[in-house]
Amino acid sequence: MLTRSITLVIGTRPEAIKLAPVAHALAARGLAVQLAFTGQHATLDPASFGLGGLPALRLRCRAGNDPRLHAEAVAAALTPALRGEGRPAMLIVQGDTSSALGGALAASAAGVPLAHVEAGLRSHDLSLPWPEEGNRLAIDALADLLFAPTEDNAANLATERLGGEVHVTGNSAIDALFEMVETLPPRLLDSGGLPRLLVTCHRRENWGAAFAPIGLALIELARSPWLRIEVVLHNNPAMAGAARLLLGGHPRIRLLPPMDHRSMISALRSAHLVLSDSGGIQEEAPALGVPLLVLRSKTERPEAVASGNSLLVGSDRATIVAEVNRLLDDRAAYRAMAVPALPFGDGKAAARIAAITEDWLVRQHGPREKLIA
Numbered sequence: 001m002l003t004r005s006i007t008l009v010i011g012t013r014p015e016a017i018k019l020a021p022v023a024h025a026l027a028a029r030g031l032a033v034q035l036a037f038t039g040q041h042a043t044l045d046p047a048s049f050g051l052g053g054l055p056a057l058r059l060r061c062r063a064g065n066d067p068r069l070h071a072e073a074v075a076a077a078l079t080p081a082l083r084g085e086g087r088p089a090m091l092i093v094q095g096d097t098s099s100a101l102g103g104a105l106a107a108s109a110a111g112v113p114l115a116h117v118e119a120g121l122r123s124h125d126l127s128l129p130w131p132e133e134g135n136r137l138a139i140d141a142l143a144d145l146l147f148a149p150t151e152d153n154a155a156n157l158a159t160e161r162l163g164g165e166v167h168v169t170g171n172s173a174i175d176a177l178f179e180m181v182e183t184l185p186p187r188l189l190d191s192g193g194l195p196r197l198l199v200t201c202h203r204r205e206n207w208g209a210a211f212a213p214i215g216l217a218l219i220e221l222a223r224s225p226w227l228r229i230e231v232v233l234h235n236n237p238a239m240a241g242a243a244r245l246l247l248g249g250h251p252r253i254r255l256l257p258p259m260d261h262r263s264m265i266s267a268l269r270s271a272h273l274v275l276s277d278s279g280g281i282q283e284e285a286p287a288l289g290v291p292l293l294v295l296r297s298k299t300e301r302p303e304a305v306a307s308g309n310s311l312l313v314g315s316d317r318a319t320i321v322a323e324v325n326r327l328l329d330d331r332a333a334y335r336a337m338a339v340p341a342l343p344f345g346d347g348k349a350a351a352r353i354a355a356i357t358e359d360w361l362v363r364q365h366g367p368r369e370k371l372i373a
């Protein structure tokens with residue numbers, strides 16, 4: 001009996017959040033699962049994402065803040081593990097990180113079939129976000145099996161005429177969100193009474209000096225005694241440093257350390273309004289019915305704008321202030337954005353991905369027994 005595993009590459013927090021349901025769904029089908037932690041987020045604790053019990057490779061790749069060097073380091077460290085005895089039946093990467101790109105390059109070099117979870121997202125601008133948009137294009141071009149969260153994502157892939165097989169599955173972010181919400185106590189209204197603006201900001205285009213207009217907008221909004229502002233700092237020291245420099249010590253703006261996923265979902269759920277440039281939060285906020293202003297001028301997740309749950313405000317100080325104030329003042333506009341919606345899936349993506357993966361492997365390799373550990 002063959003014991004070839006399915007290896008899932010995990011570099012960052014969002015990959016762990018979104019691949020945990022997939023790993024569990026594959027294991028629930030009796031398939032052998034292995035994780036490959038690249039080390040992109042060095043402090044990532046597998047157990048805190050429910051991934052503690054699975055066999056894992058630890059690649060410990062560090063390449064500073066250069067995403068291309070990191071992708072190369074991941075490819076170099078992972079390729080040998082994909083050759084020889086431990087050769088997996090398939091490598092799965094998720095999203096658009098340099099770890100995902102490195103994984104895709106390693107699979108291609110070792111001749112291992114590649115599946116891409118969260119395929120087909122496009123901002124149609126290689127610089128926004130950089131390097132993620134380029135990573136998505138490169139990974140999708142190499143993938144044999146492409147799991148598109150939405151019909152729009154699948155349409156993007158159809159335009160590119162790629163070689164891999166495309167399936168619309170929903171985004172496993174919503175699976176992870178639903179699982180998390182089930183563990184939370186019932187939603188309570190904020191006891192402080194004041195509306196709370198929750199902020200996260202970490203995209204490369206908002207690093208360093210580029211953070212200034214966003215920070216200045218928060219300082220201007222903090223003049224109102226009727227608003228509480230909380231900024232969740234990112235693990236990346238470059239981003240957290242810029243926020244501390246501008247906002248640290250401000251009496252009306254709270255800077256919070258990075259949160260575990262449970263605390264983040266809890267904070268999101270009880271926020272009045274969210275300002276964020278995060279990809280995952282663009283998926284979660286609509287499902288929770290929390291209006292979101294996206295700190296970007298372009299997005300690969302237009303579905304949440306179309307469903308009326310989010311708006312692109314970019315990083316212009318005056319625009320951010322005007323849009324936050326508009327939603328604080330105009331109840332009808334606020335309510336229209338606060339209707340929960342599921343443009344990114346129904347919470348059953350992981351089960352679909354696991355079933356399609358098994359079917360694909362059986363078609364390639366023969367009977368199912370050969371894939372079971």
Ligand SMILES: CC(=O)N[C@H]1[C@@H](OP(=O)(O)OP(=O)(O)OC[C@H]2O[C@@H](n3ccc(=O)[nH]c3=O)[C@H](O)[C@@H]2O)O[C@H](CO)[C@@H](O)[C@@H]1O
Pocket residue numbers: 012013014015017094095096097100118129132200202232233257258259260261262264265277278279280281284
């Ligand atoms: C715009 C963009 O290119 N984003 C990509 C980026 O993630 P993305 O921009 O989503 O990365 P974030 O670091 O914001 O992670 C989002 C996830 O982390 C959670 N969270 C956030 C803050 C915190 O303190 N604690 C916490 O648990 C959020 O609830 C969400 O589930 O890599 C992901 C993984 O490949 C991709 O899916 C996204 O497309």
